Amino acid sequence: MNGMKKTNSKRRRQKAESHNRTALESIEKATKLYQGVAVVNKFEDEAYNRVGYTIVSKFTPNxxxxxxxxxxxxxxxxxAAFDSIDLELHCGTHPRLRVVDHISFHPRAQTSLGETARLAKLVATDIGSSLQVPTSLYGAAHQEGKKLDLIRRQLGYFNPNSEGNQWEGALGSDCLPLKPDEGPYQATPTEGVVVVGATQWVDNYNVPIFTNKITAVRRISRRVSGRGGGIPSVQAMALAHGEDIIEVACNLLEPSKFIADQV
Incomplete structure (x- = not known):
């Protein structure tokens, strides 16, 4: 972790696919083509069929x-993710928008949030124009500071589209309920939509609860979250995670004020 803190710019991305080794190798190979860029963490979750990468680089004038x-x-x-992942074959118990679910930029060391937001906006422009994929902005990258969870609700992120609280295949209509900030106004089943933002560092962790009573665990997760009257800067949701296990996924939006033990 010390090495990670010394870097000047950091980005996390979440991708829907953990069982496709060829796809993951292709994605990881893409970062090795650029000097000074490194994957410092890879989080794979078999039950969710989901992978998250943390990629770092120094923030330079160019x-x-x-x-x-x-x-x-x-x-x-x-x-690389778009080229190697077929969302029609994907199924998991974690919400996702499409292939590349979420790209978040976070400043480290002396880099400012404003500089990080500028980089996030340019990446969103590249995805929208070069790759022709609808892209929405949030946080400091959005002119009004729109929140990620609001965009996700507008795009139907939290609504399973299959039995057993599963997200399976492509999601619904190609006509988006939310006008993207970059790219075309319609999504394709293969790529879908991408959300890109910039915020200060966010802590994420999951708490496993050994039960299959998801309704009860949802009540608990709501009570600890800001939306449910709990800690304002905490987001939490309950998700099925394999047999007889439900995870409470938590986001600490202000980890300098509230730590995991308090939640």
């Missing part, structure tokens, strides 16, 4: 122009 390696690497990773 990071936000066309020659910036970090900017190019992020777009290359997204393209």
């Amino acid at each position: 990071a936000v122009d066309g020659s910036g390696a970090f900017r190019k690497a992020v777009v290359a990773v997204v393209k």
Whole structure:
């Protein structure tokens, strides 16, 4: 972790697919093409069929122009995911929008949130124009600071489309209920939609509860979240995670104020 903290810019991305080794190798190979860019963490969850990567790079003066390696690497990773993953074959118990669910940029060291937001907006422009995929912005990258969870609700992120609280195949209509900030106004079943944002660092963790009573666990998760009257900067939701296990997934939006033990 010390090495990660020394980097100047950090990005997390969530991708829907953990069982396709060829796809993951293709995605990871994309980052190796750019000097100074590295994958420092890879989180695979078999039950959710989902993978999250943390990619870091120093923030340099050319990071936000066309020659910036970090900017190019992020777009290359997204393209590799689109090229290698067939969402029609995907199924899991974790919400997702489409192939590349979420890209979040976080400043580290001396990099400002404003600089990070500028980079996030340029990456969103690249995805929207070069890859022709609808892209929505949130946090400091959005002109009004729109929140990620609001965008997700508008796009139907939290609504399973299959029995057993499963998200399976492509999602519904190609006509989006939310106008994207970049790219076309219609999504394709193969790529879908991408959400890109910039915020200060967010802590994520999951608490496993050994039960199959998801309704009861949902009540618990709501009580600890800001929306349910709990800690304002905490987001929580209950998700089935294999047999007889339900996880409470937690996001701490202000980890400097509230730590996991308090939740």
